Amino acid sequence: MKIFNEIAKESKLAKLVDAAKENHVGYVYSMNFSEALVLTNDAWKEKVSGIPHNSFLIASGFDPDRLNEAHELDREVVLLRVLGPSGLPTDVDLLRTRIEHNQRRTEDEIFTKDVHDGLDAITQSELQYGALKCRILGTFYIRDGELRLGSDIENYMSSTKLRVFKPRDESLNMIVNHMNPEVMSKALEEAQKSGFSGMPTPIEIGTIRYTSSDRLHRGQTEPKVPVQIQPTDFLARRTAILGMTRTGKSNTLKTTVSAVALAAVKDNNNVGQIIFDINGEYANANHQDDGSSIADVFADDVVCYRGIKTNDPTFRDLRNNFYEKPHVGLTIIQSLLKEEQLANDMKILVSSFSLDELPDDATDSEKYRHERNLAAFKSLLFVRGFTPSTGMKVKLAVSKAVKRQILENVFPEIVSEFEDELGKKPSQTDLEQKALNYFPDYNNGVSLRELADFFKYAREADRAIRKDHADAVKAYKKDGTKIPTGLWPSLRSGKSKDDWLDDNLKAMCNLIVGKSESDMPIRVKSLLGPIANYHSANRQGEVEAEIYNLLLDGKVVILDLSVGTEEVRKSMAVRIAHYILEHSMATFHRGEKNTNIVMYVEEAHNLIGKKEDLSTTWPRIAKEGAKAKIAFVYATQEPSSIHPNILANTENWFVTHLNNEDELRALGKFYDFADFHASLKTAQDVGFARIKTLSSPFVIPTQINRFTPEELKSELATYKFGEQNAI
Structure with a gap:
């Protein structure tokens, strides 16, 4: 039996509940198919550096050291998310005790060295108990030797014996970066169809962060657990980056562009990326990027365009020749x-x-x-x-007739001289011949x-x-x-x-x-x-065709649309997007292989109207682009202003701070974002995002990594030229 228990301890299911005694925080005392109520205690919370709002908890009915002895029904781990406090039947009595105790205090007792704060040990112990209401996110279990996550629970017992633990370190890593085998297999298939030799290296987008106040759960004694996302989640998919100004939308977009570019370089694969840059912050270096930019990091693989006359040689002319177009x-x-x-x-x-x-x-x-x-x-x-x-x-x-009439009515002196030359009044035929020569x-x-x-x-x-x-x-x-x-x-x-x-x-x-x-x-x-x-005399051929060919070559194309009127910017953006869509769809309909293209739209509410017809370019890209290997990433601070069809077809979500109830309600219609309503409204920390990707069945609160140009340059050099030539 001891041998079997040692083998069971190596099970991925047991590892989820590893270090159980150190991370125990309570017991499930009531549950249904969607929520669980957890009895917890202040001492248990203190031991695990607190239980933040929206944090993950896990519940199991087995001892991880003796999984082999557990009943079949108990061989699972229920994943929970903390929604808030819940009431206990004893709350009224405990509340009365707290009030009466404070009413009896004297001036000398405002501050006390007593660890029980003036209470006896038994009463203090009773007052430390409380309850948490938790959302049930799913169930981990083993099938065919593989760890799997179902997005619900199959059964619950009224006489539950589930113990609750706070996942930390490796256990938390397993939870937030888990992919079911069939999801992994599908992602690998999509990657190979997209030209990758194997599964692309996951993107480390950031680390787990539950709340704005992160002194305890992200303190010096707590390891920061990385959050990884799959590059294939973005290829031929829709992605929303939502949040108020100055809360990290641009940083998230830059990090995503960099990760996709690095994945393509590593596998020697062409993935074209195009950024519709409304504010000019991706082509131009600024203080947010340590004096660098996307264009600077990926210099040889980036082509920048500007939508108005410029003397800067680093920018190509985005303008068309009005005579040719x-x-x-x-x-x-x-x-x-x-x-x-x-x-x-x-x-x-x-x-x-x-x-x-x-x-x-x-x-x-x-x-x-x-x-x-x-x-x-x-x-x-x-x-x-x-x-x-x-x-x-x-x-x-x-025609000859038009030329004749112009000659007769505009140049009567020429007609008169011609008449003198002929010696008679010229006929219409004579005048037409004269006009032809004139x-x-x-x-x-x-x-x-x-x-x-x-x-x-x-x-x-x-x-x-x-x-x-x-x-x-x-x-x-x-x-x-x-x-x-x-x-x-x-x-x-x-x-x-x-x-x-x-x-x-x-x-x-x-x-x-x-x-x-x-x-x-x-x-x-x-x-x-x-x-x-807005006109370029030097432009030869269509700028749209030139940009499309660059994307097919795997370049990152940045369109600086920071100058000009809103109408002109919209016109330029739609024209280029339409060209990309039509030519990619034509390739698809011919049965040929498309190059992956990722399309980023910054300040999307300025370009994509909520009431646009479904047959227009942007809704079509959201709805049909995936067939032609076009991924669509849009960033905005106004999700309610985006076309409903685009929102409905979005698989990946990055959401930071939103200060408007209407916007939050609009967001709450999707996935489990309603759980984060309060924190999204109050937490304004830059880069503090709630992420839902195609591969993950639930939202993960994450601190997005900062865009670091020098590190990216070094990593790019390693991929391209080998370790010895890295910066």
């Missing part, structure tokens, strides 16, 4: 000017003018009109100070200067034709004669009945020349001029 430029202009008091022509540009791509079944007429709109928009950019690429040419289909070949491409001049001429011709038409109509009405059907009311192309300049294009022409229909000046330059800072 005119629909992007138009969107930015419209977002920046939508709140301005605008003249009618500017209103048309901001509200109804469109450069959206045409459907596949668009008619030739629609295609030509779209081409004219594009050309007019580029001309407007040019005359308002948006620098084009060197030698840029733009094509525009212009104007540049717009169909094969002209400079932006020539293009802007053309729209200026087209505007003048259209105004002249409309004036002549109006005058003729008046004359015919005065004479009482019928108005001829062949009288053109505006600039037309061939036999088309449509105006060559529709209302939108007329407005663009007015903006190009800076005058309204009544020839009053329009405030164009002062409105569009500053927006030129």
Whole structure:
């Protein structure tokens, strides 16, 4: 029997209750399927450095030294979390005793050296008893030689004989870092699918911390127990980092980025990470990071972008070329000017003018009109100070009839000279040939200067034709004669009945020349001029495609969105996120293997609206991104402002301090965060978080490790170059 007991002591179940006598804190005297009431004593609490609020306790009915002799029903350990005090039937009598004792004190007895504080030993012993109400988090048991944790209890006895212990050191480590075999197996499978050779090394995210006041349970005599999380929990998953400003959200995000990057380097695997940096704190060094940053630590593997013109060579240009991506430029202009008091022509540009791509079944007429709109928009950019690429040419289909009308109405002296040259009134065919030779070949491409001049001429011709038409109509009405059907009311192309300049294009022409229909000046330059800072003449190709390719190469991409208006930042962020989602989903639908991409959104409430349609980019990333190996990490101080669909699909949670009851109630709907309602509201300690990850079935209160650049640099060097070259 002694031999069997020695073997049993090596059981992982017995090790959970190791050092039982030293860590004993009470007895379960009542329980149900969800809660247990524990009788405890001040002396027992003192022996284990206290029992903090929200701390873990374990309850077992067996002696760990004699597990082999235990009844089958008792071979389990119940995991508890302390919720608060509970009443005892004797509380009324004990309370009366305390009050009466204090009422009898004299002035000399305010402070006393008596260890029993003036009470007899028996009474003092009785007064030390109290009760705790605990949440049942699950049951540890052995199956097939492996330690497992169920998230509930299978049975409870009314005549319970459960002893309660405070887990410390190795026992606590086993609890908070436990993974069931099937969870471990699934994580390994996911890791291998993601390109890892084996299970990635767990991330030591921090250490156990129960309360803001941590003098005892994290004191010098108490070992700080590490909290580890699996890198695979973040790949193709959703993660929330929630908390007020200055409580450690950014530190948590930096620690997570670093851990994922290190795991990828160690396994020689590509994991792309992109940070939508609203405050510019991840690309730039600051005092919070010991004068360093993510960009500094992972220098060779980090590419930083900035959303406005910069002379800093360490930043690439996040801006698009408005000439190459005119629909992007138009969107930015419209977002920046939508709140301005605008003249009618500017209103048309901001509200109804469109450069959206045409459907596949668009008619030739629609295609030509779209081409004219594009050309007019580029001309407007040019005359308002948006620098084009060197030698840029733009094509525009212009019919002979349009050129002829411009020649007739804008250059009458040329027509007159031509008539003298011919010795007769030139026919329409003659004038069309003359116009063909006089104007540049717009169909094969002209400079932006020539293009802007053309729209200026087209505007003048259209105004002249409309004036002549109006005058003729008046004359015919005065004479009482019928108005001829062949009288053109505006600039037309061939036999088309449509105006060559529709209302939108007329407005663009007015903006190009800076005058309204009544020839009053329009405030164009002062409105569009500053927006030129959002345009990059040097950008070749799509910035979205460039960023996506960097992610496929396993780089960390940081988008500094700390400058510019909120609308522009949203537009940039959504455009890039949409590109990543669409191209990753396309790879998935082709049956090809996707590269893991982790997407971080700082101050997410500024980018992701609560009422966004489910078909828009951010809700789609949260809902569908996992298929395409896109992980989504969002940080905010306002969880209630995040789209409900995103919250509902979130597997990993890091929560620090929230000071608002509405936010706490919103959070309390998820997992067991309701247990931490009070401490989340009061504890403002930086980095003190409550963590729930995919691999863990319950929330773990944790002090997040500080982002330490020098240590990370050393660790990175060890992985990359070997121990001898580490910093």
